[in-house]
Amino acid sequence: MQSLGASEMNKVMSNKLMITLYIFPALFLIAVLIIVPLILTGYYGLMDWNGIGSMTFIGMENYINAIQDGAFWDSAWHSLLLALFSTLSLVIYLAVSMILASKIKGADLLRKIYLIPMLLSSVAIAQLWIKVYNPANGILNTILRGIGIENPPAWLANPDVVLYAIFIPILWQYAGFYILIYYAALKNIPESLIESARIDGANPLQIAYKIKLPLIMGVVKVTVVLAIVGSLKYFDLIYVMTGGGPSGSSEVMASYMYDLAFSTNNFGYGSAIGFLLLIITLVVTVIIRKLTASKEDIQY
Amino acid sequence: MKKMKAVTFLAAGCATAMVITGCNSESSGSGDGGGDGEQKTIEFMHLWPEGSSKDHYDIVNEIIADYEEQNPDTKVELEVLSNEQYKEKLQVTSTSGELPDVGMTWPGGFLEPYVEGEMFAPLDDVLDEDGLRDSYVEGTTEAYEMDGSTYGLPLELNVAQVFYNSAIFDEYNLEEPETYEELEEIVSTLQENDVAPIALGNQDRWTGSLWYMYMADRLGEDNLLNQAINGEASFTEEPLVNAAEKTQNLASSGAFTQGFNGLSDQEAKSMFMSEQAAMYLIATWDLPNYTTDESVSQDFRDAVDYFDFPTVEGKGNQNSYVGGPGVGLFVSEESDVKEESKDFVKYFSEEWGEKSVSDAGVIPATKVNTDNVDLPDMYLEVLEDLNNADNLTLFADVQMSPDVAETHLTAIQSLFGEEITPEEFAEMHDEAIEEDE
Numbered sequence: 001m002q003s004l005g006a007s008e009m010n011k012v013m014s015n016k017l018m019i020t021l022y023i024f025p026a027l028f029l030i031a032v033l034i035i036v037p038l039i040l041t042g043y044y045g046l047m048d049w050n051g052i053g054s055m056t057f058i059g060m061e062n063y064i065n066a067i068q069d070g071a072f073w074d075s076a077w078h079s080l081l082l083a084l085f086s087t088l089s090l091v092i093y094l095a096v097s098m099i100l101a102s103k104i105k106g107a108d109l110l111r112k113i114y115l116i117p118m119l120l121s122s123v124a125i126a127q128l129w130i131k132v133y134n135p136a137n138g139i140l141n142t143i144l145r146g147i148g149i150e151n152p153p154a155w156l157a158n159p160d161v162v163l164y165a166i167f168i169p170i171l172w173q174y175a176g177f178y179i180l181i182y183y184a185a186l187k188n189i190p191e192s193l194i195e196s197a198r199i200d201g202a203n204p205l206q207i208a209y210k211i212k213l214p215l216i217m218g219v220v221k222v223t224v225v226l227a228i229v230g231s232l233k234y235f236d237l238i239y240v241m242t243g244g245g246p247s248g249s250s251e252v253m254a255s256y257m258y259d260l261a262f263s264t265n266n267f268g269y270g271s272a273i274g275f276l277l278l279i280i281t282l283v284v285t286v287i288i289r290k291l292t293a294s295k296e297d298i299q300y
Numbered sequence: 301m302k303k304m305k306a307v308t309f310l311a312a313g314c315a316t317a318m319v320i321t322g323c324n325s326e327s328s329g330s331g332d333g334g335g336d337g338e339q340k341t342i343e344f345m346h347l348w349p350e351g352s353s354k355d356h357y358d359i360v361n362e363i364i365a366d367y368e369e370q371n372p373d374t375k376v377e378l379e380v381l382s383n384e385q386y387k388e389k390l391q392v393t394s395t396s397g398e399l400p401d402v403g404m405t406w407p408g409g410f411l412e413p414y415v416e417g418e419m420f421a422p423l424d425d426v427l428d429e430d431g432l433r434d435s436y437v438e439g440t441t442e443a444y445e446m447d448g449s450t451y452g453l454p455l456e457l458n459v460a461q462v463f464y465n466s467a468i469f470d471e472y473n474l475e476e477p478e479t480y481e482e483l484e485e486i487v488s489t490l491q492e493n494d495v496a497p498i499a500l501g502n503q504d505r506w507t508g509s510l511w512y513m514y515m516a517d518r519l520g521e522d523n524l525l526n527q528a529i530n531g532e533a534s535f536t537e538e539p540l541v542n543a544a545e546k547t548q549n550l551a552s553s554g555a556f557t558q559g560f561n562g563l564s565d566q567e568a569k570s571m572f573m574s575e576q577a578a579m580y581l582i583a584t585w586d587l588p589n590y591t592t593d594e595s596v597s598q599d600f601r602d603a604v605d606y607f608d609f610p611t612v613e614g615k616g617n618q619n620s621y622v623g624g625p626g627v628g629l630f631v632s633e634e635s636d637v638k639e640e641s642k643d644f645v646k647y648f649s650e651e652w653g654e655k656s657v658s659d660a661g662v663i664p665a666t667k668v669n670t671d672n673v674d675l676p677d678m679y680l681e682v683l684e685d686l687n688n689a690d691n692l693t694l695f696a697d698v699q700m701s702p703d704v705a706e707t708h709l710t711a712i713q714s715l716f717g718e719e720i721t722p723e724e725f726a727e728m729h730d731e732a733i734e735e736d737e
Contacts, residue, residue: 245505263702
């Protein structure tokens with residue numbers, strides 16, 4: 001009775017047939033569920049199609065229209081704004097998790113509280129915040145009136161503030177997720193490193209900035225990509241809370257795509273927008289990876 | 301002996317096989333079973349599950365049972381799905397060519413792709429038989445018309461009415477207005493007394509559209525609004541711009557609940573029902589809330605009444621309504637049992653009218669003789685109104701193609717929010733309609 005030795009393991013792993021066999025199930029699922037629909041979406045974008053009847057090939061017309069479509073670029077701008085705010089908010093999450101990871105009283109309880117929004121479904125969160133923002137009876141305006149502000153804004157009705165009003169629950173919704181990731185990463189830093197830094201006379205800020213942050217930089221980079229990609233394709237709260245309104249002032253790329261495909265039965269054009277959304281997201285991801293790439297991970 | 305057994309066994313087996321294939325041919329309707337007892341099966345898909353729409357569900361079953369009794373050769377096979385799943389399944393089966401023989405569709409924009417794809421059968425022959433067409437309320441079957449043929453038999457009809465809380469009206473000595481100018485006075489009286497005059501949830505946009513539609517229907521007299529929607533007239537004509545301006549003025553005067561563009565219709569409804577607003581323009585699908593629904597307080601139900609939208613600047617006719625049929629029955633063009641299906645939908649629409657209003661509180665698209673039914677007064681009034689209706693202006697988003705409707709709805713929200721002028725509002729419509737053609 002001998003267990004599989006390292007050399008035998010290598011033998012199996014260099015067998016082409018074995019490699020194929022092992023990766024096939026995952027590859028098959030990804031191909032069928034993701035790659036093929038992606039290609040089909042790009043293909044539908046070349047069609048004039050209402051989703052039900054027959055398709056007519058119209059070449060690049062949908063894509064050209066999309067590029068000249070002011071409403072699309074407005075929605076893209078809103079998505080980029082969301083990406084920007086999501087990324088900036090990561091700094092706050094990082095600070096919070098640094099505090100939680102240092103041994104303070106009640107950190108355990110706080111960590112759980114921060115995680116609550118993640119446990120709620122998006123629709124429940126949307127309903128909750130619709131109530132909060134209700135211009136007449138909502139808790140927010142009631143408080144504002146209580147402290148003497150006579151005409152608090154109608155948060156979801158005013159085209160100038162609606163986008164930012166929706167950003168708040170979106171950021172709140174994901175706070176727990178990022179805090180959890182940072183917390184786990186920070187807990188992985190060996191206590192001895194911090195101990196020796198302290199002996200060398202580093203103050204807590206220096207420890208945070210010079211020791212902890214560089215050590216979890218890899219994780220930070222991942223969260224930046226997650227936040228940006230997640231923002232660019234964001235849909236749920238916006239769809240439930242305003243449907244992109246009033247007058248398109250809270251429309252993002254994904255909700256615009258949905259409106260085109262399902263409200264106006266314009267599947268061809270909707271697919272083209274969807275494909276552009278994919279391309280924009282891809283390009284931004286590549287840029288972010290390039291910008292955050294460093295020669296090597298820092299190890300102490 | 302053994303051989304005999306084998307033969308009988310074979311025979312029995314054959315019989316079983318025949319029964320099974322017989323069943324198959326029934327469901328596919330190709331009918332190669334032959335003989336006297338040949339059964340045809342009509343597949344019927346509807347969207348009123350027992351759980352959420354029990355009254356509707358029961359009426360459907362009742363009608364089917366009666367029909368099967370009268371037509372022993374025909375069997376109706378039911379498939380019941382809830383609203384969203386229904387829409388999805390319809391779309392999926394349409395692309396794979398497996399539509400049910402009979403099903404339900406919505407009028408206007410929803411119908412369009414199915415008709416263009418030649419998936420629904422024209423039902424004019426059914427309507428012309430026994431004068432069925434005349435039994436419908438003016439304007440309802442027209443909603444299912446495309447290129448001169450009718451593709452659906454409407455079941456439900458909803459018209460918009462201004463519901464109001466008579467307790468609040470009495471408190472300030474207000475009476476039902478007959479002119480828009482009177483309505484404006486009511487609004488300012490209520491405002492002076494710090495009562496929100498009108499509940500409006502314009503996040504859903506079609507709610508605000510109702511106000512504009514009525515205003516344009518009244519000011520545009522002689523069908524100017526419908527002509528404009530059909531591209532035969534321009535939205536920039538003076539009466540229609542005036543309608544947009546009046547609507548915008550009403551919104552900016554604070555007649556509607558604060559922040560209406562961010563409120564959903566559901567929220568507006570709850571404000572009206574919790575007596576925080578005096579009036580609420582909504583379609584008659586809300587009638588049960590104000591009459592039969594036991595979960596709403598009796599006091600409130602007693603207090604609610606409605607009035608027809610008033611005339612504006614002395615123009616228009618109060619017997620003209622903005623409304624639209626809800627779902628209607630279609631017959632699949634590809635159906636193997638098309639004739640039987642047509643016979644069934646005819647029978648169904650004839651039976652549906654009185655049953656639906658008395659058992660489920662649905663206002664049917666067919667005229668109902670109010671002497672025969674036992675209903676709350678408000679229902680009788682509405683039915684009476686519909687029997688006397690001179691005109692039905694279809695809901696804008698039903699009447700317009702999906703693209704134009706989207707432009708219209710967005711423009712409505714901007715008009716109410718004072719982001720565009722009435723003139724720009726008119727131009728947006730003209731442009732969208734022109735582009736669509």
